[in-house]
Amino acid sequence: MKNKFLLGLASLTLAAALAGCGSKEESKEQGKAIDENKIVVGVTSGPHEQIAEVAAKVAKENGLEVELKSFSDYVLPNTALAEGDLDANSYQHEPFLDTFNKDHDTDLVPVGKTILNPMGVYSEKYQSFDEIPDGATFGLPNDPTNGARALFVLQEAGYIKLKDGADLTASIRDVEENTKNLKFIELEAAQIPKQLSEVDVAAINTNFALEAGINPKEDSILLESTDSPYVNYIVVRAENENDPTIKKFVEAYQSDEVRAFIEEEFQGSVIPSW
Structure with missing residues (x-):
């Protein structure tokens, strides 16, 4: 009887483990759903953070809360995005993103132009x-x-x-x-x-x-001209590329209010690229 009980317990444990693996795999395939009322965005400190703060105010006026998380390096914002801790980030140009995806086997995609820091x-x-x-x-x-x-x-x-x-x-x-x-x-x-x-x-x-x-x-x-391939982008996971909440944030970022802030604050040293 004892052996039957232990065998049954082991079977239940194995089944639970397999179920856990299955749900993780399913979650990975489906991606993390984005709250339609709130978005978490990673930025680097400095101009990217300053501009995103203005974009967040515009988004809030349109019913979208934006939580900003600031980073001091260029790798962690992409790592956090890939792992689902962020819904989007705003700090990088496409050549950097392409290299990151290749080196880390990630599938992050650009969804909206932001600024150019012209060389x-x-x-x-x-x-x-x-x-x-x-x-x-x-x-x-x-x-x-x-x-x-x-x-x-x-x-x-x-x-x-x-x-x-x-x-x-x-x-x-x-x-x-x-x-x-x-x-x-x-x-x-x-x-x-x-x-x-x-x-x-x-x-x-x-x-x-x-x-x-x-x-x-x-x-x-x-x-450097605004046609430069080093224009920065808002970036998301591939499965969220067409998410309505993401589109709402991109619209807030690419607003007249944000453009006016960039032009007044940075006086041409940072250029709106949309």
Whole structure:
């Protein structure tokens, strides 16, 4: 009798475990449903958080509560989204998202454009790029993403041409034409503002420029256009791409109120991209 009881108990335990696995698998397939009255959005501190706060006020006026969670790095907001702790996030451009999905086997998708933090080209010696002499030194970030970004800014302005097929990981080895025979010097992105006086011209990321008191709109001699692939997006899990609550938040973000705030607060150093 005892053995029969233990066997029955083991069977029940196994059945419960299998049922638990099944419900987890089913939950994973169906995705996490989004509350139609509330959404949890991850942002990084700084401009993304400031702008999302205004978007949250607009959303609240339209009956949607937005809870913001701020992060200090670029990985956790995507990890939290993939695991269901967030309903959306707002802080990244598509090249970064593509790399994250590939490296982490996730399926996160962009659903609405937000802002562009335009990369600028600066010089302490010249007032325009046309003034720069043949053979001038050009400082650019030494990491693949930002180095390629600087090269595309130059190509868009017509000063270099990259090889056919050069993608968002292009490097100085992909430069096929160089009208000013620029001498490229790869530098740590965060240090370029401090080293600007040591080169003739340099490409600087907006966040590092702002930290150094450099205004992209006023001080740059070349500035990335709004057609840049580095425009930032609101991002969600693939199964929520067409969720009505997500669409409501995107509409709130892409409102006239948010655009006016960005233009007044950042004076061209951050650009609305919708």
